[in-house]
Amino acid sequence: MPELPEVEVVRAGLAPAAVGSLITAVSVLDERALTRHTPGPADFVARLEGRTFTDAARRGKFLWLPLDSDDSALIAHLGMSGQMLLRSPDAVTERHERIRISIEHPLHGELAIVFADQRTFGSLAVDHLVVDGPTAVPTQVAHIARDPMDPHFDDAGFRVALRRRSSAIKRVLLDQQVISGVGNIYADESLWAARIHPETPASSLSTQSVSRLLAEVRTVLAKALAEGGTSFDAQYVNVNGQAGYFAHSLNAYGRGGQPCPRCGTPIRREAFMNRSSHYCPRCQRRR
């Protein structure tokens, strides 16, 4: 569930169960799920068991659960196919279950947080928190730009960053060090909404265009979040295993050959960065 709306759905779903919960046991079924935790599985378990989650936070596509009594947090990156599922303590092992964290909440009782991940690009880690302006973030997240839903996102700084980049605007939207949380789906959707061709050099966009694009990014992300995120299959689900509805609202992504909802011209699909770009050749002219 990798882009900002899907990760936010997971964060919001975990929060009521995790915050205030005591970690009673941790089992690592597949060490590949700890590639971000270099000290290894034993250290990972030792840093969690007996601790309490105090919050549930997110920046871009990273989410983390801060721990009590020192400045550390359990961090999660879902990669392409990661899931964080809330299960009863006796739930059977998930097909692609990698890590299970057993918790006890003062009101809800015993639960399990299950990290399942088909493609193993996602991973968990325990990391130290560092101060980043008005907030604290794990060290592994410190290099990630604030996301556009962050109240401290710097709109003017974003405009300046784009002016300095000669790369295609879509490439820059996907650069998590410039703006975080946007992935392939929402980059295509935002560019379609702002009527900007994905190959347009970022530096050639007017201030007005950049402002319009940023507004559309926020609109698209907010709508997707309100609809529970985008799910094409069972890989992308909330903490209860339920899919989101935003796939029905997509205007460009995944719609190659189908008519543009605005003008009827067939949406074009092109290879881009080992992925695909979807855009309307009429509404989104190259300049």
Added chain:
DNA sequence: ACGCGCCCCTGACCGC
């Protein structure tokens, strides 16, 4: 320093 191509991994789907 940067921008870009490639790689990590599993499974679904398609055409032969």
Added chain:
DNA sequence: TGCGGTCAGGGGCGCG
């Protein structure tokens, strides 16, 4: 039915 090729929401790394 089986097999090989292609494709998928991610990011990191090494090269030029």
